Amino acid sequence: MNMFTRQISLAVVLGLAAFCAQAEEIRIGFINTDRIFKEANTAKQAQAKLEQEFSKREKELNDAGNALKSSVEKFEREAPTLSESQRAARQKQLGEQDRDFQRKRREFQEELNARKNEEFQQVLERANRVIKQVAEAEKYDLVLQEAVYINPKHDITDKVLKVINAAK
Template identity: 30%
Template structure:
């Protein structure tokens, strides 16, 4: 009798423990596609437009210099057979100086553009993360994963929250 009671108690305890662990594993999971979110929120286009406006004058200056370099190279190729050695050397020096000037202006501009872009995207990322947290809390999700970092997910068990996040971020 005592042995039967112990066995029954162990079975009940095991059943309760299994029920608890199954319940602990059954939680609500959402997933977000960050690339889709960045592509669809209007703030991304606004950042691009802001940066284009902010750096347009300097970009135009570089594009003009690049056009001038191309013109001088074509001139050199076209007229080299009829030019004296001194003329060839002078034009070649001019082209080299223009290319050097282009590199000296282009690299810092490119770095500055990337830095500004990273600053603006960091702000947008904070907004997106806040929206993800809000959507997760509103939907009582226990966990939200990034789609790119997930090898597999069952679409029947995991909800894609990207659309809701885009909607929320678009309102801000």
């Protein structure tokens, strides 16, 4: 949803809330999703799973990057003593190695981002179920996940985190 649509939606919801507030008391809650992603046990488990899954490849990429850097530095030191054809061949070889390294880095990053999205989508789905449970149990009329400003008395993040972290 683009920013304009969100702003319009928020304005409509708040307008509706103000209209309804005249008829009865309305309960509004707020969830800090950043805190959910940092503090929920399920999010911590997802992060640990990702680190375990990708740490070996990341180390290999870092090692390959360091090796490439060393090769470039060695070439720069030796370049003045090389013939023109040797220099051109080494430059071409280093260029190919760099392109290969950049491609592997990009593929790694894309795969890591895709897996992060998968894992954190599951965390978000779980959090949304818990948010709905808390909202229904405590009779909230509206729960927001994003706002420019929120009075801390409306923040129910701690309640939701408690329920998420209590679950197995």
